[in-house]
Structure formats: structure tokens, C-alpha cells
Amino acid sequence: MPEHADGDDSKAAVVRLYQAYASRDPERIAAALADDVTWIAPPGNATQVALGLGRADDAGPPDGSNTLDKAMILDFMVNHFRRLFTEVSNDIRLMIAEGDHVVTEARLAATLANGRRYVNDYCFVYRVADGRVSEIREYMDTRGGWVQVFGDGPVMPVV
Numbered sequence: 154m155p156e157h158a159d160g161d162d163s164k165a166a167v168v169r170l171y172q173a174y175a176s177r178d179p180e181r182i183a184a185a186l187a188d189d190v191t192w193i194a195p196p197g198n199a200t201q202v203a204l205g206l207g208r209a210d211d212a213g214p215p216d217g218s219n220t221l222d223k224a225m226i227l228d229f230m231v232n233h234f235r236r237l238f239t240e241v242s243n244d245i246r247l248m249i250a251e252g253d254h255v256v257t258e259a260r261l262a263a264t265l266a267n268g269r270r271y272v273n274d275y276c277f278v279y280r281v282a283d284g285r286v287s288e289i290r291e292y293m294d295t296r297g298g299w300v301q302v303f304g305d306g307p308v309m310p311v312v
Contacts (some may be wrong), residue, residue: 162284163250163252163254163279166285166286167255169185170182173185174230177231179227179231182227183223186287187286187287191220194290198219199295200301202308203265203266203303204230204236211264212295213287238263241262243260255278255281258275258276259277260275270303271298273293273298276293278292
């Protein structure tokens with residue numbers, strides 16, 4: 154049975170994950186994630202479509218079609234994220250922890266591979282077990298992100 158963390162321990166685990174993401178070191182990222190971790194992101198979001206990893210038609214209510222496992226998270230953070238986003242600034246504006254859960258509000262600003270500027274606000278809800286992140290739920294302005302990535306142009310991979 155997983156050990157339940159207090160809020161401070163959970164917050165420290167999420168901070169380690171953000172630091173690991175920034176390092177782009179796959180071993181460091183893997184160490185911050187539980188083996189059975191899942192990341193649930195909005196299906197058909199602009200990032201996924203721009204990278205050629207999904208289709209605009211995938212958008213809609215959560216249905217499990219855009220749930221990433223540990224290998225997919227590592228692949229996205231180590232390989233795909235930097236294909237689309239450069240000159241990245243991730244400003245954590247709020248981090249609240251209670252028990253095993255941590256909620257962060259962040260603003261991601263970057264330059265896209267197509268040269269456009271991208272600024273979007275995100276909310277992530279993390280669950281922590283045994284000192285590692287075991288679940289990630291992502292919420293964002295999907296429409297705002299879509300307009301920034303694709304503008305009025307055709308919907309197709311950007312990179």
C-alpha cells in the first residue's frame with residue numbers, strides 16, 4: 154500500500170519533477186515519476202496536434218484517449234517538448250498542497266517552432282505516492298493555445 158505523504162512532502166516531490174523537466178535528463182525525470190504514473194491531458198490539444206501526435210478531431214470530453222504513461226511522458230518531455238517550444242519560461246504562480254495532492258498554476262511562455270510566440274496559463278493537479286508523482290491532470294486554455302499555435306492557417310503538424 155502506498156505511503157501517504159503530507160502536503161510538504163508532496164510539494165517537494167512536484168518541485169523535484171519540475172526541476173527534472175527543466176534538466177531534460179531522462180533518468181532524473183524517471184526518478185521523479187512513479188512507475189505506474191499517468192498524465193491526463195486534454196485530447197486533441199494544439200501541442201499534440203502540432204507535434205503530429207494527435208488530430209484536431211480528437212478534441213472533446215475526456216475519454217482516456219490522451220492519457221500518457223511513464224514512457225510517453227519521458228518521450229514527450231525529453232524529445233518532443235523542445236521540438237515545439239524554445240526560449241521557454243515556466244512561471245509557477247501558485248502551488249498548494251494538501252495530503253497527497255498538489256495543485257499548481259503556471260504560465261508557460263515560449264517561442265514555437267513556427268516562430269510564433271506562445272503564452273498560456275495551465276493548472277496541473279498532481280497526486281504523489283511514495284515520494285514520486287503518480288498522477289498528473291492537466292487543464293489549460295485549449296482554444297487560446299490553438300489560436301496561438303495555428304492562427305488562421307491550416308491545422309497540421311508545426312514540426
